[in-house]
Amino acid sequence: MSTATTASVSTHILDTSVGRPAGGVAVALSAREGSGAPWADLGGSRTDSDGRCKDLPTLPEGTTHVRLDFKTEAYFAQGHHDRGAHSDHQQAEAQQDAPRVRDSGAFFPEVAITFAVSPGEHFHVPLLLNPFGYSVYRGS
Template identity: 35%
Template sequence: MSGYLTTHVLDTARGCPAEGIEIALYRVSGNSHRKIATAVTNADGRTDAPILPTDQFELGTYELIFFCGDYLRKHGDTQGDVMFLDQIPIRFGMSEQDHYHVPLLLSPFGYSTYRGS
């Protein structure tokens, strides 16, 4: 099996997919970050295709950055000019040729993630 990476964002405060969130994927090596992909979540809170498809998959350390600020502002989930959550980075490793799914469960003042399927 060849590896690939998918993600999605769920708005746990509203109980629905989070549409319109920009996501950037970086390959991490030491102190170096190299952007390798960007995507925006669709109406299902998912990207239209794997954010890291099989033909680009490599084992190693990666970081997804979820740009949630505009989404939270749009839904009135801010208090003043300084946001509690704006950009959410999730760093993780992929050590085998497999499907990795790294979702973001989002609310205005907290988030979580896990390795999904």
């Protein structure tokens, strides 16, 4: 909920490799007042089974920039992105042609998104995620 002096933020994650929400991903929220100010860690949340964070911390008054840090490494390490509707044969063919992830884990172990906010507005920032790419946009 926002007031005339604060902005509010929400997010969700869709795993585009399986066409489903990405549940269980930790999301940290930081804010700052002005581009030269230090970041203040506000806490975080975890996506639910619908890929949504319904309890992100409230932004402090005067916030001008927000950073969402999605901790994607654990999600990919658990193999959630492999649970598609493909047959075993289709998955084997896709994996044969897919690039290999390094031994260190996910190609993108975290995704940090920084954006500007305005007082009194709500900012919904969805993350479209797959093992080798991601995209974000300002939603509604």
